[in-house]
Amino acid sequence: MKHLVAPSILSADFARLGDAVGMLDASDADWIHCDVMDGRFVPNISFGMPVLKAVKRIARKPLDVHLMIAEPERYLADFKAAGADHLTIHAEACMHLDRTLRAIRELGMRPGIALNPATPVESIEYVLPLADIVCLMSVNPGFGGQSFLHYVSEKVTRLRTMAQAARLRLHIEVDGGINADTGSLMLQAGADVLIAGSYVFDSPDPPAVIAGLKRLRHS
Numbered sequence: 001m002k003h004l005v006a007p008s009i010l011s012a013d014f015a016r017l018g019d020a021v022g023m024l025d026a027s028d029a030d031w032i033h034c035d036v037m038d039g040r041f042v043p044n045i046s047f048g049m050p051v052l053k054a055v056k057r058i059a060r061k062p063l064d065v066h067l068m069i070a071e072p073e074r075y076l077a078d079f080k081a082a083g084a085d086h087l088t089i090h091a092e093a094c095m096h097l098d099r100t101l102r103a104i105r106e107l108g109m110r111p112g113i114a115l116n117p118a119t120p121v122e123s124i125e126y127v128l129p130l131a132d133i134v135c136l137m138s139v140n141p142g143f144g145g146q147s148f149l150h151y152v153s154e155k156v157t158r159l160r161t162m163a164q165a166a167r168l169r170l171h172i173e174v175d176g177g178i179n180a181d182t183g184s185l186m187l188q189a190g191a192d193v194l195i196a197g198s199y200v201f202d203s204p205d206p207p208a209v210i211a212g213l214k215r216l217r218h219s
Contacts (some may be wrong), residue, residue, distance in 0.1 A: 004065050004175065004193045005213045006031035007206070012199035017051070020201070021059050027207040028214045031064040031086070032176075036079075038069035041093045042142035042148050049082040056083025058126055060167070064133075064195075065115060067167050067176070068141050069093065073100045080107045088112030088173075091124055101130040113173075114161070116141060117149050121159040128168055135160060138186070148177025153189040158187030160190030180212060187218045 005116050007029050012020035033214060034055065037046040053215060056063060062085035069075070072089040073096065079087055087109045094100050097113070104111035112133030113124050124134070136155055138144035163170040173184040173193040183194045194213055203209045 003187055003191070003214075003216070003218070004030035004171070004208055006033040006195045007200045007210060008033040008035055008175075008195055008197035010035040011201040013201070014047075017060060023053055023206060024210075025058075025060045027210045029034070029210050031062045031193070033064045033066060033197075034084075034196075036067050036069060037064060038141065038201075040070040041090065042068045049078055052079070052082040052084065062086060064112075064173075066135060067093075068111075068114075072102065076100070076103055076107055076109075080109055083217075084109055086133060088109040088114050088133055090108055090114045090116070090141075091118055093117060096209075097124070098127050098130065101127060105130070112171075112173075115136075115155075117152055121155050121162065125162060126139045128162065128166060128170065131170065133138055133171040133173060134193070135173040135175050137176050137192075138174050138178070138182070145158055146177055147183045150178075150185075156186055156189035156191050160205070170204055180216065183213055184216045187216055189203065 038042045039045040046068045064086045065084035066088045087104050101111040110132040113131045114135040116187045138149050148195040171193050174191045175195040178194050178196040179199045200209050
């Protein structure tokens with residue numbers, strides 16, 4: 001199973017965001033991960049539609065948009081218009097998850113579900129067939145640069161088992177504290193998309209770091 005790498009531009013230098021997107025387009029990255037935070041669902045504010053539109057104008061790779069916002073169902077069409085290719089919403093922030101996942105797909109985006117570290121994967125069992133992506137947070141969402149929570153590896157394995165039992169083609173992303181060591185651990189557990197922010201953008205050679213993540217083995 002080949003895995004994907006989706007660097008998070010939350011950790012990029014926003015004064016040179018266009019350069020960062022150009023670097024990702026030229027690199028071995030598969031998706032460009034965009035973390036949207038509202039200061040309500042998480043204790044931080046990142047960026048919204050204007051920045052996403054600017055990134056979309058120059059990006060050649062899919063925008064993997066992760067909404068860490070309250071009431072995400074209010075903004076689905078806005079994020080579609082801004083250029084989201086994938087739209088991932090938090091189960092904890094959405095009262096009517098089934099309806100919202102269906103609406104995301106009807107708008108032409110790939111729907112995703114995100115789970116906080118303490119939320120069990122069993123909580124989304126009945127809506128898994130409606131999602132293309134599940135993003136398992138391996139840090140508490142809201143800030144970059146946090147330490148990896150190792151118990152999330154068990155969640156990855158349980159979710160992969162659930163998906164296989166239901167014969168679902170499901171991308172399992174892991175987001176938070178990903179580097180070569182934790183990335184390898186997550187791939188072995190059953191993940192197939194690695195999201196990395198600080199590890200990529202704090203490096204003196206981000207393309208080499210991305211290439212290294214792509215070369216990680218699953219076993």
